[in-house]
Amino acid sequence: MPSTLPDGDPVPPNGELPAAALASVPRTPLSIYLHVPFCTTRCGYCDFNTYTATELGDAPGASRAGYPDAVVAELDLARRVLGDQVPQVSTVFVGGGTPTLLPADDLGRMLAAIRDRFGLAADAEVTTESNPESIDPTGLRRLVDHGFTRISFGMQSVRPHVLRVLDRVHTPGRPQEAVAEAKQAGFAHTSLDLIYGTPGESLEDWRASLVAAIAAEPDHISAYSLIVEPGTRLAARIRRGELPMTDEDDLADKYELAEELLSAAGYRNYEISNWSTDPAGRCRHNLAYWHGANWWGAGPGAHSHVGGVRWWNVKHPAGYAARLGRGASPAQAREILTADQQRVERVLLELRLDTGLDPGVLTDRERSRLPGLHARGLVDTDRDQLVLTPAGRLLADGVVRDLLD
Known part of the structure; x- marks a missing residue:
């Protein structure tokens, strides 16, 4: 199940921020994150705030069809809270979950709401994550038409037995095909996400995944060490002895191999887990996080930060929609740093x-x-x-x- 949210101080019902935090708004770049909490299946290693159709059931306000309305309502709230001196949005990132389980036009509608309420900078980076099985060439072209410039596909591994341990549903080879389709559709930037250290993955398995990702020629590759989160199905399998625990030396060997192969292929490491072929390929949205910029996270469980104030939304989509439906902030708690x-x-x-x-x-x-x-x-x-x-x-x-x- 998804991890629990931290404790914090109460948030005013209207979401208002302290004057000191608002003073940072005109002079600090603004990014917006949109969380889409829907997945077809729950991967065994995942503790993100995501839900399958079975988990959500018939909960009021939790349907995919009504979800864009709730997000647009939070964007309205964000515009009221941040005030008239808010800058145009520099980056947008739609994450999840699997954002592309929503129709491309729904994602486009949420992006249009950002554009209408805040404006988008002329060179704004607009990213969506995607499971490669959840999008086709038509959907990719629609996303580009709506203004998306960057797409990040979850690849994880090229080896079927590794994907099975991770409970990934895509077929080997499909992520590379999706990169080619995204380029043809007009995406300026493409990324593949890999995971290393899965129980049962050999060094040669990892090498094969890196080679396959490089051969697809995205301009960005992320390589993340598997973290076994408490409460996940993977953690339970390891605890029962069905799978071995990850090994720190193995993880180090695989990271060093990633650096070796990616560097040789022309990728440069710009953040511990991220490589790009040139500065233009770097994920500017994540750089905004790492440089402490302001960002508003819309969606259940999403986190935000403005001027040293950090807050997080209630986790369940139904509770999130209900709060917005009565005109209240969906924030559960906050902390002032x-x-x-x-x-x-x-x-x-x-x-x-x-x-x-x-x-x-x-x-x-x-x-x-x-x-x-x-x-x-x-x-x-x-x-x-x-x-x-x-x-x-x-x-x-x-x-x-x-x-x-």
């Missing part, structure tokens, strides 16, 4: 990037630890920015723990 919390998050996020972190963000005591991390080969301190080495990327969480007070 202190200046030091924002500083710590900046270290956590910007160190993941190839552009690195300004060492001036660190305290004097934290900077005194840099020579030790450099001696261990984990950080590069010879540049103006503090950057993780390839070895440091493998141990990024540990580097941050060792660095921060």
Whole structure:
């Protein structure tokens, strides 16, 4: 089942933000995330806020047909809360779930609502995720007609036995076909998402997946280490001894292989888990997260951040629609970050990037630890920015723990 939301402070019924947070709105880029919580089946490793038709049943307000109405209602709320000085939207990302289970025209309608209420920057990046089995050439062309510029397909693996462990429903080879169809439809950018470390996946299995993804020639590839989340079906199978637990050394070997093959093919790592063929292929929406920009997340369970205030919506689609139906904010709770919390998050996020972190963000005591991390080969301190080495990327969480007070 989906993971639980954190605790937090109450949110005003109208969703209003503190004046200090609103002061950041005119001078900070704005991104919008749209969450589509529907899936055909639940993958065994997934703890995202997603639901199958069986799980939702006949719950009022939870139908796919009525879902765009609820999202548009939250976009209306966002426009009222952010005020008249809100900038045009720089990036839009539709995630899930499987967004392309909704008709392309429904996704286009939600994008049009953003355009009408906020405006889209002339060079706005507009992305949707997709299961490659859930879209066809006609749907891809409709998405381009509506203004989508980028699409990210879940590929995970090329090996059938790995896909079975992950409970993925697409057939091997279909993600690569979908990339070709998306290019032909007119998408400016395409991405494939891979997962490594699945129980039973050999190093050669992983090599085959990388080779296949590279051969499809997307301009972006993501490679994520499998995380076994508590409460998932995969975690239960491992606990019962049906599958082996993931191994840290195996994960490290597979990450190093990804860096080797992707670099040789002309992809550059710009964030720990992400590679692109050139700067234009980078996911600008995710870069907005990593650089601490403002974003509004619309949809059940979606998270938002504006000016140091972070909040999250109620999780169930029915409860989400019900709140909006009575004119209330769908937010469940929020937290107002202190200046030091924002500083710590900046270290956590910007160190993941190839552009690195300004060492001036660190305290004097934290900077005194840099020579030790450099001696261990984990950080590069010879540049103006503090950057993780390839070895440091493998141990990024540990580097941050060792660095921060």
